[in-house]
Amino acid sequence: MRLFLITVMMATGTTFLSAQNEDPFLWLEEVDGKKALEWVEEKNRHSLDILKSQAHYQGIFEKNLEIYNSQDRIPAPSLMGEYVYNFWQDADHERGIWRRCTKVSYTGGNPEWETLIDLDEMSGNDGIQWVFKGAEGLFPGYDRFMVSLSKGGGDAVVIREFDINSKSFVEEGFALPESKGGVSWLDKDKLLVAAGFGEGTMTSSGYPRQVKIWERDTPIEKAKIVFEGERSDVGSFGRVINKAGNQYVIIVRALTFYTSSFHILRNGNIVSLDLPADSNLAGILNDRLILSLKSDWETVTGKFSQGSLVSADYNALLQGRHDITLVVEPGERSGITSVSSSLNNLLVNILTNVRSELYRYSFEKEKWVGSRVDTPDHGTISIGSVDMNTDEYFFWYENFLTPSTLYFGNARENSVRLIRALPAFFDPEKYKVWQYETKSADGTMIPYFVVGSANMEENRENPTLLYAYGGFEIPMRPFYSAVFGTSWLEKGGVFVLANIRGGGEFGPQWHQAGLKEKRQNVFDDFHAVAEDLIERNITSGRKLGIQGGSNGGLLVGVAITQRPDLYGAAVCQVPLLDMKRYNKLLAGASWVGEYGNPDIPEEWEFIRKYSPYHNLRENQSYPEVFFTTSTRDDRVHPGHARKMVARMSEMGYNVYYYENTEGGHAGASTNEQRARTSALGFTYLLMKLSD
16 A cells, blocks of 8 residues: 555355454355355365476466575575674565565675574474564664564564574563454554554454554553544554654554544644645655645745655645755656665656566755666666665666566665666577557557567467456566576466556556546556457467456456457456455455445446456456455455355356465465465467467
8 A cells, every 4th residue: 555554455045254453264154055165175176186296387387486485585685783684585484584684695695594582393383374574673772573474464463573693582562363454563562553453443444443652561552542533444554764863653544545644643642634635755864754645735935746756845835835845757658666765865666568667766955856777777666775874775677577686776876786687597598578559449559579489470379378466556566587497488478467457557647547436447458459459460369368466366357257259368366356345355445445335326327237256247358367365365355366166157157266275365375375375377378369
């Protein structure tokens, strides 16, 4: 979601009962008269028997597992103090280890790792399949952490205090039971906490609505409530930022997914800030709050355009005044994808025609001065970790044919140096990348990338996989995937990444063009790319497969029900499919700002037209879809996929189904699970699209 907001975000006759905050394994569900897990085992067994018997499966699985466990992978760095922290999984550490090394040894290319937590050992001792979900360090020494652990990969976490020096959890230390939410250190003996505190303390979306200050050696029930939202909100969240000798305590009340009120806790009092409700709070630098604008904003200091990045004087805001300064206003075919702040500089990642450019901005003489960082072109840049108390940071670069490469930067000096590059897992010289665009139903031009053999023939016979997302202002950017390369490109496949509306490729207006009653634009864009691939003779309907997860799973569900003639195969992962009840399941109520509210008749009218579950029809030419989900998904309920499979089966359609019993919304928790799930997907695609 937004920074500071969520660091955590059947067939007819079928009964479907759910409780918002129960363990997913305990939900009382039935499918076709069977208990849900009995039904899942039956469906899994049928699909696995077929897919694992295919010639490609074992080879793909073994290669994928080798890639996921490879020691050549680059350990993702997290900068805190003089150390680099990393979570690592491989063949010897199935559930993983949390570890650290000195910054000097890491940047010198010879990290000397010190294991802090062994999750395999911990899982064995506790009899729980723990999944690491991050750690919040105590500034400035980082000798204590609040470690978040999930039972099986869900969003809800157990949070426990950890002592770095003893490498152990603190007995009688801070500990929170399983809940969605998070904590932030105020000092060694006080936490800012947003979590589930019992009955009535969570929103209808399943997120916290209370923020408390919890003092050491007091029960959580005695923690002081400093802020409380409404049950109908998405949630309320708190964050403590220590920077340049100052501490800022920020509380965000998420009214909807895209609107919030912003508050400061100061001297025990809440001060509400007069800021646009739809702006994103992107950080703080030089006593100025950094805001990303989702609509035009007119103030006494000027008018600022939608999509711009601006700063607001912190002390003036506390006094109810606006002192606003423009940082950068992206162009028409550009959008800001991320903003990070070091001690003295802003790092602004701008996407221009779906290619990343990184800029550094500093506040000098009451205005922002920017310069481009010397990064590689024609690819994707991702900020890895920024030390807010120095000007040092890590960033990644990659594209479809260039393996991920890690750089270490100094924003004060505007210098970068290469740390390490991932080796190529497939020969990039054999492939080529094209960028095309096509006209959607309303005339909007939609860009997309094609990755295929350098000698690809335009004969309509190429097995082609089309991938998109189209929602929540999330851009789809070029990426390097050894698994895609070896499992798909090397098997003769073509890969297509579509930059459809609903995403964030060209700023907030690109996203807003696919909201609510405009949702059909997203689907029309996707169909238009499919049609253009066919018109260019790259592929044909029987050779074109599609894939998407979560909101992308909804996209796939709509695609097969609206235009089954265009697609020969479909992989639908952890999807939303029943759009009549999505807002009543788990985090679904938080997405009403994206899709609309099906409980309002006028809004259900436009949702109904595309809801995949409600638009299934008999005697259609649907592809044999492969649905995947996770029993432990506590964000998008597995019932979406189960209901769709049950209804399609009842109508006589052959479908494939795989439900992993853990993994949360990611669908997998270990490298073996990731290798298996991806191998099943590629095996299915090769089975359906290759002769």
